[in-house]
Structure formats: C-alpha cells, structure tokens
Amino acid sequence: MAPDAGHRPIKRVLIANRGEIAVRIIRACRELGIESVAAYSDADAAAVHTLAADHRVRIGPAPPTESYLRVEAIVAAATETGAQAIHPGYGFLSERAELAEACQAAGIVFVGPTPQTLSALGDKLAARAAAARAGVPIVPGTMQPAAIGSAEEREEVVRQAERIGWPVLVKAAAGGGGRGMRRVDAAADLAGALSSAAREAAAAFGNGQVYLERFVERGRHVEVQLLGDEHGSIVALGDRDCSIQRRHQKLVEEAPAPGLTPDRRTELHALAVTVAATVGLRNAATAEFLLTPDGEFWFLEVNARLQVEHGVTELLTDIDLVHEQLRIAAGEPLSDRVLAAAAAAARPTRHAFEVRLSAEDPATDFAPAPGRIGRWRAPAGPGVRVDSGVGEGSEVSPDYDPLLAKLMVLAADRPAALARLGRALGEFEIGGVQTTLPFHRWLLHQPAFASGEDLSTDLVARLWDPASLVSRAALRAAELAAKADAERPPPSAVAGTRPPAGDDAASAWWAAGISVATERQP
Amino acid sequence: MSGRARLRVTVAGPAPLLVQLDHDHLSALDPARAGELVSVLPAGATDATLGRRAYEVVIDGWRFDVTVEPAARAELRERAARAADEHHAEARITLRAQIPGRVVRLWVQPGEAVVQGQRLLAIEAMKMENEIRAPRPGVVEDLRVELGQRVERGDELLGVS
Numbered sequence: 001m002a003p004d005a006g007h008r009p010i011k012r013v014l015i016a017n018r019g020e021i022a023v024r025i026i027r028a029c030r031e032l033g034i035e036s037v038a039a040y041s042d043a044d045a046a047a048v049h050t051l052a053a054d055h056r057v058r059i060g061p062a063p064p065t066e067s068y069l070r071v072e073a074i075v076a077a078a079t080e081t082g083a084q085a086i087h088p089g090y091g092f093l094s095e096r097a098e099l100a101e102a103c104q105a106a107g108i109v110f111v112g113p114t115p116q117t118l119s120a121l122g123d124k125l126a127a128r129a130a131a132a133r134a135g136v137p138i139v140p141g142t143m144q145p146a147a148i149g150s151a152e153e154r155e156e157v158v159r160q161a162e163r164i165g166w167p168v169l170v171k172a173a174a175g176g177g178g179r180g181m182r183r184v185d186a187a188a189d190l191a192g193a194l195s196s197a198a199r200e201a202a203a204a205f206g207n208g209q210v211y212l213e214r215f216v217e218r219g220r221h222v223e224v225q226l227l228g229d230e231h232g233s234i235v236a237l238g239d240r241d242c243s244i245q246r247r248h249q250k251l252v253e254e255a256p257a258p259g260l261t262p263d264r265r266t267e268l269h270a271l272a273v274t275v276a277a278t279v280g281l282r283n284a285a286t287a288e289f290l291l292t293p294d295g296e297f298w299f300l301e302v303n304a305r306l307q308v309e310h311g312v313t314e315l316l317t318d319i320d321l322v323h324e325q326l327r328i329a330a331g332e333p334l335s336d337r338v339l340a341a342a343a344a345a346a347r348p349t350r351h352a353f354e355v356r357l358s359a360e361d362p363a364t365d366f367a368p369a370p371g372r373i374g375r376w377r378a379p380a381g382p383g384v385r386v387d388s389g390v391g392e393g394s395e396v397s398p399d400y401d402p403l404l405a406k407l408m409v410l411a412a413d414r415p416a417a418l419a420r421l422g423r424a425l426g427e428f429e430i431g432g433v434q435t436t437l438p439f440h441r442w443l444l445h446q447p448a449f450a451s452g453e454d455l456s457t458d459l460v461a462r463l464w465d466p467a468s469l470v471s472r473a474a475l476r477a478a479e480l481a482a483k484a485d486a487e488r489p490p491p492s493a494v495a496g497t498r499p500p501a502g503d504d505a506a507s508a509w510w511a512a513g514i515s516v517a518t519e520r521q522p
Numbered sequence: 523m524s525g526r527a528r529l530r531v532t533v534a535g536p537a538p539l540l541v542q543l544d545h546d547h548l549s550a551l552d553p554a555r556a557g558e559l560v561s562v563l564p565a566g567a568t569d570a571t572l573g574r575r576a577y578e579v580v581i582d583g584w585r586f587d588v589t590v591e592p593a594a595r596a597e598l599r600e601r602a603a604r605a606a607d608e609h610h611a612e613a614r615i616t617l618r619a620q621i622p623g624r625v626v627r628l629w630v631q632p633g634e635a636v637v638q639g640q641r642l643l644a645i646e647a648m649k650m651e652n653e654i655r656a657p658r659p660g661v662v663e664d665l666r667v668e669l670g671q672r673v674e675r676g677d678e679l680l681g682v683s
Binding site for chain 1: 551
C-alpha cells in the first residue's frame, strides 16, 4: 500500500544522507512507488546512492559541514526538486530539531518526530530528565552540562565524578554513534577527557556540551525499537542486544537480546514506551538501556531516528521500518501488522544478527582505512541480507563514516543464526581497503559471544588481541603471493594473461578455486 | 613451475614481513586450506626490469600489499643502496601521514626534544582523532604542517633526528 491513505500524500522524497542508509531508503521508496531524490556532495557525485536514486541534487563540497550538515542547503534541495518530504536517515541532521523546524516552515514533511520531541530527546540531558520524571530508572550521573572553563568549575566536575564513583563516562549531550565519549578512571584525566570529548562532539554534532554518567563494568547494551504515529499510539517492536562495541561504537547487533524471559522483555519494552510517551514520540526511534550485571535496566538515551541496526528487527518482525516511517509521515495510523508484531514482540521465535563492515583496520586499533574498493563480492543465499552503499571501484572517503555494509542473517534460533553468519562471512570478498571482516570472523569463535551468556560492552576490549592472527595471515599472504608469482607466466609471455586451463604447472592452482584476476579490479 | 630461484617476499602493513621462499617450499604449499578465505590479485604496475611484482592478498579478511622479486636481484639492489647510504646510518626519521585527514592537534614545535612515544600531532579522519607519536627520541625538525591543515596519505608531517 502506497502511503497515500494519510492526509499528506508523499510522491517524492529527498534523502538527506549518503552511503548504505541512503540506498536502503531509496529501496523502500521504490517499493512504495515513491520517487527518490539523492542529495550528494562533490565527493559522492558518482556514489552508489547518488546513482541509485530517481533524481539527484548537489548540495555542496565534500566536508559534511559544507554539504550533508547544512540545513538550508538540504531544504533548498528538497524545494528545488519538488520533494514533499525529507528522510534524514541516521547521523548527520537526523536528530536536529533545526531541520524538522525548517521543514515545517517550508511546508515539507520531515520523516521523523516533531521538532519539540527532537529537542527533548536529541539532547541526552533533557531525555534523562524526562525519563527520570516518568519514573524510568536512569544511569546515575549528572543532569547538567559540565562546565570546565575555570579552575573552580573543573574542581566541581571532579567532585561530581567522585559522587558518581569512578570510572565515569564522559558523554556528549548531542552525541550518537559513540562520538564524544570517554571513559575516565581518575580525577587527573577528567579535564582533558572533557575538553577532547567536547571538541569531538562540537565537530561531529555542532554542540560541544558534555556530561557524566557512571561507567558500569560488564554491562550490556540493550535497546528497544519504537514506532509511534501522530494519533498518539506508540508501540515497541522488540529488543536488540548491541553489547559488541569498541570505544562505544557498535560492531555487532542481534535481535532478540539473548537471555531475557518474556516477562523481562515485556518490562523492558514498557519502560521504552513510557519514555517515548513522555516526549510525544512519533515515527521511528530507539530507546537504549544499560542492562547491569545485577539485571537492572537503566535508561541511557533515545535515538529519535532510524537506527543503523534497524534491519535485525525488520528480519525478526517482517515489518519494513522505512515503509512504516513513510506511512506515519504521511499521517497514517500504525497499521494492524505493526500492532500485531508489537503484541508478539515479547515472545520472539527466530534470531537475527547484524555485523558492521567498516573500512577500518582491526589490527591497528580500528584506525580508519580509506581508499578505493577493488573486489567486492557480497554473500547471498538463504537468510542473508546485505545493505551496502559501495561497490567495486567505490572511493571510501576520509570525510565520512567508514561503514561500508551491514551483513545481516536470520535463522530459526541463535545457534543456527551464528552458523549462517559464519557461512556468509566466509563468502564476503573485499579488496582494496582493509575492513573489519577479520574481526567478525574471530568473534564468532569466542565462547563469550557464541554462548550468548557472557555478553558485555567490554568484551572486545578484553579479548581482541589481533597480533598473532595478523602475523599468521601475513606469512600466509607472503607464501601465496610467492606461489602465484612463481606460477605466473614468465615476462616473455603476454603480460597479464591467464594460464590456459590445461597447463600442468598452473592447473592445480586454478582448480583449487584461487582466483587470480588478470588485472586489479577498477 | 617457472623460476627456480628463491623469491624475496615483502609484506607491508601492520605486520611487516620479509621472507625468502624457495621452490620446494612453494611446491609443497597447500593453496586452499579448509575454511580459509583467500584472494590473490596482481596489483598495480609491475616493474619488469627490476623483476618485482606487486600483489594484493586477502587472507580471511586481512588485506596485504605484497611484493615478490627474485632474492638474488633484491640482494644486489640492497648492496648498491647500502654503499650509497653508508654514512647516513643514523639519519633522521621522516613521519608521513598514514591516512588522509586534517591536523587537529599539534603538540610540538620545531627544535623541541621529544622522547619515544611522545605525542606529536593528531590527524582527524572519519571524525576520529589519530595520534602520531615519536618513533624514537630525538629533536623535531622540518615541521611541514600546521593546525587545521589537510593532509593526504604519504604527505610528510615532520622529521625526528
């Protein structure tokens, strides 16, 4: 059903984002018979999302602050291209009340909550206050932005941290995706962490406010997918566990969160709906909680937008969250399908995983690894979904988030889903840039993860030690390159030709399925 | 198999490696182990006159830039280079940008003495700060960048002598 049944028909949507999420939204639009408009920066003129959309419009130079983060450029692009709605994706402007307000002023539908809700939820301090007022337990911490301008102020922040108890977590009020977050173990490091977190937050979000929360050792990150319509209905569509993180950046997500009874799921979902109702949530959002080792759910924040890991919930519920976002934006009430999925959400019957493949080097502390993608062969087959924003020849720019693709799997239960994930990871071939693929292959075999019984947000920091993995692989790489070289035709032959199939010396090599292309992929 | 001589193989990256492999070793090598994900692709222009050929090898997701050349040639080349370089043994180290990005922190000034591991500057890429530290004790010279400047991969940042 196209979202025309509401009172705001949407025929054309501008996507104020890039990469895999822009492609994801374009796909949903196409399925609903809605035209898509890609907004692109100069760096993305030939990007997958730009070419995939029905229409495209340039919004500025490569740096996000001159393109994807410019509210006026985005709204002007929508107006120029005749789009009735703007979908912000995640990150960039997705949680900025300014964009929602500018849309209102320009008569454009913002696919997301109202500006008031965004102000209340996007500011994590305001969200903490709202949750506390509604009686939802929050992580112990401060309720005001930390001031560090003067020596007295810095001393006061240290006193606050001591009241909370070390270690503390410095968090950005406008944060998301782990940016602007620092764990601090001692008073001496606090001022430095606050100022560097504030600077990172200011650069990433245009807001440098930071505050303190208690850092909970061995906690789990669980979250609840929410949908709300403008008629006052809010439902929880199930939960996810996103404990596999590094520096507060999620690497792997799964749904449902393992080890919760239906009663505990019901309790968690109700807390999320309570927070959302307090701020009049509409459209899609995710309420994040810390699950303490003692089994308490402490509210962290609400991300009032589509979440990166929304796909695992889609797999589990058969609900297309982007379709629903567009229907809600058109003014429709929550559909019967959504209500039925919400009613069944406490008793999930299948299991889904997502791993994030990023252009980062897991051997060097996940340092960014921009470059040009050579080979790109994504897995397929039963129960596998790949959402990506790149292909062979794509440039991975240092200007943007390094996420290349999300590999998701669905199976009857957690062990079957793990086996399927292992199978799919074994099919993924990526060349040209280093990715997080080897980390994911390693993770599958870690008992703490595979059992699902020892998940915690510090699992990666405790267990990931790639030195021996990478040096073993390097030796193997040396051997296989030498073997390939020795079996290559001598320079006198035509350069770059593939050995004939019947060639005795080379046939074993080729027959073994080792692919040696004649040229590097474009 | 063509090429009876030993091969010199250089692997660049986080686990730099230099090995010499002989014909027998390579013949005995299993090209595909169970569960292993491998791709070997010739990379870039090969320098036929030097006999050096470049490959991109990905093993279980670990990606390496690998160069292969006859060991005899490599030794000849190194002898020549050593002769030319003899009196620059303790030459300064030039630090280059390993990733493109922007210089967001600069902790040192030209002429400043630094200890090994001391933070020199930070480059922001993909919104994360990446610190560059002194690889050994020395004096900062030839500071080529300033705060806020954009750098490309391979750009000279500074020297430590």
